[in-house]
Structure formats: structure tokens, C-alpha cells
Amino acid sequence: MEATANIENATGEKVEIMNDVVAQPNVDDIHETVGSPFCENAKMAMRDVQVYYGDKQAIFDVGLDIGKNEVVAMIGPSGCGKSTFLRCLNRMNDTIDICRVEGSLKLEGQDIYDPKLDVVPLRARVGMVFQKPNPFPKSIYDNVAYGPRIHGLTNRKAELDEIVETSLRKASLWDEVKDRLQSPGTGLSGGQQQRLCIARTIAVSPEVILMDEPCSALDPIATAKIEELIAELSENFTIAIVTHSMQQAARVSNRTAYFHLGKLIEVNDTEKVFTNPEHELTEAYITGRFG
Amino acid sequence: METSTLFAFLVILMAAAFFLGRGRSLAQAQAAGGVRRLNSLPSYYGMLTLLWCGIPSLIVLSLWLVFDSVIIQQLLIQSLPADIRALAPAELGLKVNTIENMALTGMTAGAAPYELEAINTLNQLRGTSNTALTGLALLIAALAGFWGWSRIQPDLKARNQVEGAFKFILLACSCLAILTTVGIVLSVLFESIRFFSMIPITDFVFGTAWSPQMAIREDQVGGSGAFGAIPLFVGTLLISFIAMIVAVPAGLMSAIYLSEYANSKVRGVVKPALEILAGIPTVVYGFFAALTVAPMIRDTGTSMGLSVSSESALAAGLVMGIMIIPFVSSLSDDVINAVPQSLRDGSLGLGSTQSETIRQVVIPAALPGIVGGILLAVSRAIGETMIVVMAASLAANLTANPLEPVTTVTVQIVTLLVGDQEFDSPKTLAAFALGLMLFIVTLGLNFIALHVVKKYREQYD
Numbered sequence: 238m239e240a241t242a243n244i245e246n247a248t249g250e251k252v253e254i255m256n257d258v259v260a261q262p263n264v265d266d267i268h269e270t271v272g273s274p275f276c277e278n279a280k281m282a283m284r285d286v287q288v289y290y291g292d293k294q295a296i297f298d299v300g301l302d303i304g305k306n307e308v309v310a311m312i313g314p315s316g317c318g319k320s321t322f323l324r325c326l327n328r329m330n331d332t333i334d335i336c337r338v339e340g341s342l343k344l345e346g347q348d349i350y351d352p353k354l355d356v357v358p359l360r361a362r363v364g365m366v367f368q369k370p371n372p373f374p375k376s377i378y379d380n381v382a383y384g385p386r387i388h389g390l391t392n393r394k395a396e397l398d399e400i401v402e403t404s405l406r407k408a409s410l411w412d413e414v415k416d417r418l419q420s421p422g423t424g425l426s427g428g429q430q431q432r433l434c435i436a437r438t439i440a441v442s443p444e445v446i447l448m449d450e451p452c453s454a455l456d457p458i459a460t461a462k463i464e465e466l467i468a469e470l471s472e473n474f475t476i477a478i479v480t481h482s483m484q485q486a487a488r489v490s491n492r493t494a495y496f497h498l499g500k501l502i503e504v505n506d507t508e509k510v511f512t513n514p515e516h517e518l519t520e521a522y523i524t525g526r527f528g
Numbered sequence: 529m530e531t532s533t534l535f536a537f538l539v540i541l542m543a544a545a546f547f548l549g550r551g552r553s554l555a556q557a558q559a560a561g562g563v564r565r566l567n568s569l570p571s572y573y574g575m576l577t578l579l580w581c582g583i584p585s586l587i588v589l590s591l592w593l594v595f596d597s598v599i600i601q602q603l604l605i606q607s608l609p610a611d612i613r614a615l616a617p618a619e620l621g622l623k624v625n626t627i628e629n630m631a632l633t634g635m636t637a638g639a640a641p642y643e644l645e646a647i648n649t650l651n652q653l654r655g656t657s658n659t660a661l662t663g664l665a666l667l668i669a670a671l672a673g674f675w676g677w678s679r680i681q682p683d684l685k686a687r688n689q690v691e692g693a694f695k696f697i698l699l700a701c702s703c704l705a706i707l708t709t710v711g712i713v714l715s716v717l718f719e720s721i722r723f724f725s726m727i728p729i730t731d732f733v734f735g736t737a738w739s740p741q742m743a744i745r746e747d748q749v750g751g752s753g754a755f756g757a758i759p760l761f762v763g764t765l766l767i768s769f770i771a772m773i774v775a776v777p778a779g780l781m782s783a784i785y786l787s788e789y790a791n792s793k794v795r796g797v798v799k800p801a802l803e804i805l806a807g808i809p810t811v812v813y814g815f816f817a818a819l820t821v822a823p824m825i826r827d828t829g830t831s832m833g834l835s836v837s838s839e840s841a842l843a844a845g846l847v848m849g850i851m852i853i854p855f856v857s858s859l860s861d862d863v864i865n866a867v868p869q870s871l872r873d874g875s876l877g878l879g880s881t882q883s884e885t886i887r888q889v890v891i892p893a894a895l896p897g898i899v900g901g902i903l904l905a906v907s908r909a910i911g912e913t914m915i916v917v918m919a920a921s922l923a924a925n926l927t928a929n930p931l932e933p934v935t936t937v938t939v940q941i942v943t944l945l946v947g948d949q950e951f952d953s954p955k956t957l958a959a960f961a962l963g964l965m966l967f968i969v970t971l972g973l974n975f976i977a978l979h980v981v982k983k984y985r986e987q988y989d
């Protein structure tokens with residue numbers, strides 16, 4: 238209570254008081270997300286999302302829209318709930334027994350937590366790329382063909398070849414692997430594996446792609462390639478990306494959402510967040526005072 | 529002195545050596561200005577002295593104990609009257625045995641004069657040997673310990689030497705296990721070679737009739753002896769095959785259920801229950817098979833108009849399969865759990881169902897381990913004895929019909945070796961040949977298992 242009061246009153250001695258907050262951030266009284274969390278043509282619309290792991294609440298009252306063909310970056314200190322929130326968007330949290338999600342999460346107006354909804358087509362529409370590259374222990378070809386086969390997108394070999402090739406091209410991996418499509422996907426380098434995982438996700442033509450720190454295991458060159466790729470993908474896909482790199486968020490995203498201890502503190506145009514953040518906590522984070 | 533007393537003395541000496549060595553290094557450290565001046569911690573100097581005191585003496589002690597009885601026996605034979613020494617080796621051995629027994633029990637009633645004399649000699653020899661051993665062992669311990677103690681200098685690399693000695697001791701222990709295995713294999717091999725000198729190896733490996741009864745005397749009524757191992761191996765494979773048909777699906781699927789679907793509550797109940805299955809002694813499975821399952825199968829078969837023997841391969845195989853279920857399921861459970869969650873997430877994230885994920889991602893990723901586990905289970909089934917001894921028959925039928933009685937390699941080994949046997953008749957030696965074949969088969973299976981596992985590893989890692 239006191240710490241929060243201090244923040245609100247203090248404009249002059251900000252630094253000192255921010256140090257206080259660093260030691261023991263008290264965000265109990267923050268109920269409003271500042272900035273512009275909502276937008277006109279939302280692809281996904283989340284309202285009042287609460288997530289619990291057992292008795293422990295990990296996400297508090299989050300409301301956010303992800304616009305069509307938009308790239309939204311999610312940043313915030315470790316453990317603030319970015320992955321948790323992202324995993325709600327295609328119900329990957331279902332795999333965790335103790336995890337419980339409340340609130341309204343809609344994909345094009347349809348409630349994705351509707352008990353009658355089948356998660357299989359949902360996850361085909363909202364694909365996910367994980368932090369650690371996780372190619373299946375299969376050939377490169379089979380990795381990419383996995384989704385299309387599962388969803389029965391095609392029965393014909395030629396069409397499947399076509400899908401594999403275009404997906405690999407879109408993931409800018411085709412030139413590197415076209416001569417060894419039958420060799421195991423696990424034999425690629427880390428960066429190539431991550432692009433393979435992106436190709437695998439693209440191959441089922443999802444509408445939304447969720448990326449959870451897709452570059453954290455990669456070197457700068459591979460990272461640059463993936464960032465380029467995200468820019469290209471945003472022409473056709475809606476993307477939500479979690480990242481620890483502010484430069485990356487600044488480079489690839491249209492809007493940036495700042496999470497803190499399970500709360501969504503601020504959402505604004507990326508440029509504004511990084512040049513002129515509205516909230517003290519956001520500013521403290523991007524100027525590197527904690528996190 | 530009894531060997532155990534001697535041993536106790538050695539241990540006391542070693543403990544003393546430790547403290548003396550440590551004390552000496554501490555004294556030297558004080559003179560040199562602190563423990564930091566020493567190359568190693570004082571306890572390492574103590575340890576080194578202890579090793580010097582103990583190891584040479586223990587080596588001499590064990591060598592002595594190994595060769596002592598052989599040498600004494602030779603000396604005893606030397607001392608026997610010439611006409612006894614001239615006996616055939618087998619009879620001579622028998623005499624020596626009798627003398628040794630009489631010396632041991634002290635029951636000399638009815639012993640011949642030369643025997644009494646031999647008992648005396650034997651006792652004397654043993655006494656001398658024992659005194660010599662005691663003196664030698666203690667002397668070596670003291671001398672070597674003293675030498676080790678006197679070597680202690682601040683710059684002696686005691687730590688490195690102790691590490692080296694420990695490595696050597698560990699190596700020696702693993703060699704012991706390997707040597708024992710080699711010894712067993714060699715003895716089985718030599719006995720088998722003796723067997724094959726009486727029965728041609730081709731008759732054994734390719735023969736289709738098995739009836740090991742042989743006439744011992746010319747005029748005796750009895751079998752002529754047929755040693756074709758094929759019916760036994762076919763029987764073994766048939767029963768193992770039935771067992772695997774039961775165990776692999778049941779074990780694998782329960783493993784999948786437990787690791788992928790069951791919540792922690794169910795898992796907490798089912799897993800221990802499965803492990804209880806593994807804890808039931810095989811002899812219990814054996815009478816379960818013989819008294820419950822076999823009659824049940826026979827009655828069911830009869831009611832369907834089939835003729836089923838009361839000792840069918842089916843009964844033994846089914847029960848053996850049940851016995852192996854926990855083996856398969858716990859091995860598969862381990863490998864399935866070792867498949868990283870990220871692979872499952874990847875597959876689920878692409879919109880596949882849980883069963884698609886299991887079939888297409890989890891099982892292929894776990895396959896090498898599963899195959900390895902199954903092959904291990906097969907060698908287990910082939911080597912299993914108790915169940916088949918009780919539930920399979922003794923009749924060496926060459927058949928693939930699971931409703932007929934068959935016998936297995938292990939059953940025949942048991943029947944060949946129980947009761948009074950001559951140890952040089954082909955009948956008895958056949959057991960070694962069967963053992964050798966069994967060993968080769970299981971070794972081959974394990975080899976293939978390892979190979980399969982390695983091949984998949986290379987492909988996917």
C-alpha cells in the first residue's frame with residue numbers, strides 16, 4: 238500500500254522511490270492497464286483473464302486485443318506471466334493439470350474456452366513456436382508434413398511436397414535443407430531447428446502464431462534471420478511474441494505489452510513504449526532498473 | 529591362528545598404520561610450519577600408510593589361501609604308499625577325499641594304518657601352513673607398513689597416490705566380476721566340448737528328437753539316447769512368444785496410460801500395484817499356472833471340442849507373460865517419461881490429439897528404449913525356469929500348437945541335473961551344452977537389442 242502511494246505522489250524523487258519499488262514492488266493497487274490495450278479489428282480479444290496454478294494466481298485481470306496482421310510483443314521481468322498468458326491463447330495450458338483459466342478469451346468472436354469447443358482445430362488456427370527448438374525425431378520433410386498429415390489437408394504426395402516446400406521457403410530454410418529433406422530434423426543447427434519449427438507451424442496455415450522467446454537459444458545471425466522472417470510473416474499472419482530482448486521487441490512489433498507480476502501494466506505502440514512510456518514501472522523496466 | 533583372527537589382526541594393524549602415518553605427517557607439518565606446507569592433507573598420508581600396510585599382505589594372504597589346499601593335497605599324495613599312488617586318478621581322488629573327511633571330522637574308526645598316517649601328515653602340513661601364513665602375513669604388513677611410514681615427507685604426493693590406489697582397487701573389483709563370468713562361461717564351454725566329443729555337434733544342434741535316457745550298461749533296457757535340441761528350443765520359443773504376446777501389449781499400454789493419461793492419484797495406486805506383480809516369487813506364478821490356469825484352459829478347450837493337454841504351452845506362456853508385464857511396463861514407462869515434454873507440446877501445439885501425439889511423436893521417440901526393453905524381456909522369458917518347470921511338460925514335442933505340451937531348455941537342464949548323476953555321462957553333460965546354447969541365444973538377443981538401440985540413437989540424437 239505504502240509503496241504504491243509513494244509512486245503516485247512522487248514525481249520529483251522518482252529514482253529513489255523506484256529503488257524502493259525494486260526491492261519490493263507493490264502492484265496490489267494497479268487495476269487499470271494504461272495505454273491502448275484494445276483495438277478496432279481484433280483477431281483475438283481477451284477480457285478479465287485470470288490464471289491460477291493451484292491456489293496461486295499467476296495472471297490478474299488481463300485485457301488485451303491482438304489486431305489482425307499485427308505483431309504484439311510481450312515483455313516483462315522473468316516470472317511475470319508472459320508465457321502463462323501466451324499459452325492461454327491456444328489452450329496449451331490444458332496440459333498442466335493444476336492450471337485454471339477464467340475470463341473471456343475470443344478468437345474472431347468465438348469463445349475459445351467454451352467447453353463445447355474442440356481444441357484440436359483451435360490449435361491448428363492458433364499455432365505455437367516454443368522457446369527451445371523442439372523438432373520431432375523424424376526427417377525434416379516429416380517434421381513439416383506432420384501437421385498437414387494430421388489435419389488431412391491433402392492426400393496427394395505432390396500437394397504435400399508443395400506445402401513442405403512453401404513452408405520451408407517462408408521460413409527461409411529451403412535453400413539450406415532442400416538437398417537433405419530426408420535427414421533427421423534433430424541434426425540441424427539450433428537456428429535451423431527453430432526455423433524448422435516455424436516452418437512446421439506455418440505448414441498448417443494457422444491464422445495466429447504465438448512465439449515464446451523464439452530466439453533465446455540462438456546466435457545473433459540466426460536471430461536476425463528469424464526477425465526478418467517475423468516481419469515477412471506478419472503480412473499473412475497475426476503474431477504474438479514473448480521476448481526478453483527489448484531491441485527485438487522494438488524491431489519486430491507494432492504494439493508492445495508490458496507485464497509485471499501477473500498484471501498487464503501498459504500497452505502502447507512499440508515506438509511510444511520505448512521512447513516515452515506512460516507507466517513508471519514500464520520505464521523502470523526498459524531503462525534497465527530492474528528485471 | 530584362524531584366518532578370521534588373522535584378518536582381524538591385519539585390520540588392527542592397518543588402523544594403527546593410519547594413525548601412525550597421519551601422526552608422522554602432522555609432526556613433519558609442525559616442523560615445516562603448518563599443514564599447508566604438506567603436499568596433501570594429513571589423512572591422505574595416513575591412508576597411504578594404511579594401504580601400504582594392508583594391500584601387499586592381503587594379496588599374499590589371498591594367493592596363499594587359493595593355492596594352499598592344492599599344494600597340501602599334492603604333498604599328501606606324495607606321502608602315500610606307492611601302491612595307493614599307483615591307483616587310477618579317480619580312485620586316488622576318492623581316497624584323498626576320504627582322508628580329508630576323516631581329518632576334518634576326527635572319526636578315524638576303521639581307518640587303515642596308512643590312512644591314519646596320512647591323516648597325521650595332513651594335520652601336520654595344515655598346521656605348518658597356517659603358522660607360516662600367519663607369520664608371513666603379519667611380517668609383510670609390518671614391514672611394508674613401516675616402509676610406507678618411513679617414506680612420508682612433506683612433498684610426498686600422498687593424495688595422488690591414494691587416488692591411484694583407489695582406482696586400482698575399484699578396477700580389481702570390476703575385474704573380479706568379469707573374471708567370474710569368464711570362468712563360468714569357460715567351464716560351461718569345456719564341459720560342452722566334452723559332451724560334443726561324445727555326441728556330434730550336428731546331432732545336437734540339428735537333431736529333432738530329444739530323449740536323453742541312455743543305457744548305462746550294455747544289457748540294460750533303456751533309451752538309446754537322442755540329443756537333438758531343436759524340440760527344446762522350439763518349445764522355449766513358443767512359450768516365450770506366447771508370453772511376449774501377453775506382456776508386450778499389456779505392459780506397453782499400461783505404461784502409456786500411466787505416463788500420459790493417468791493423473792497422479794491413479795498413478796500412485798496403479799504403479800505400486802504393478803510393482804507388486806513383479807514382487808511375486810516365480811514359484812507362486814508356477815503353481816498358479818499349473819493348478820489354476822492350465823486346468824481352466826483345458827476345460828475351456830474341452831467345452832469347445834478341442835483337445836487340450838493339461839500341461840499346454842499356452843498355460844505356461846500366459847502366466848509367464850503376466851509375470852513379465854511389470855518388467856515391460858516399468859522399462860517402457862521410464863523411456864516414455866524420458867521423452868521431453870517439449871516434443872509433446874510441439875505436437876499438441878500443431879493441433880494433434882493426445883493419441884496422435886502418442887502414436888506419432890512419443891512412441892517413435894521412445895522406440896529405441898522400448899525395443900531394448902522388450903528384447904531384455906524376451907531374454908528374461910527364455911531364461912525363466914520356475915514357471916515352466918511347474919507348468920510345462922517334460923515331453924519334448926516338436927510342435928507349434930500352443931495347446932499341446934512342450935518342454936523348454938531350462939526345464940530339461942533341471943531334469944538332467946536333479947537326482948543322482950554320473951558327471952561324465954552324456955546325459956549330464958548335455959545340460960552344459962544346453963546351457964551354452966541358451967547363453968549364446970540370450971547373448972545374441974542382448975547384442976541385437978543394444979545394436980537396435982544404438983542405431984536409433986544415431987538417427988535421432
Ligand SMILES: Nc1ncnc2c1ncn2[C@@H]1O[C@H](COP(=O)(O)OP(=O)(O)OP(=O)(O)O)[C@@H](O)[C@H]1O
Nearest residue numbers: 290295313314315316317318319320321322333335
Ligand atoms: N506449471 C506451473 N506450475 C505452477 N506454477 C507455474 C507453472 N508455470 C509457471 N508458474 C508460475 O507462474 C508464474 C508465471 O510464470 P511464466 O512462466 O508465465 O513466467 P514468464 O513471464 O514466462 O517468465 P520467463 O520470462 O522467465 O519465461 C511464475 O510465478 C511461475 O512460478
Ligand SMILES: [Mg+2]
Nearest residue numbers: 319320321449
Ligand atoms: Mg516464459
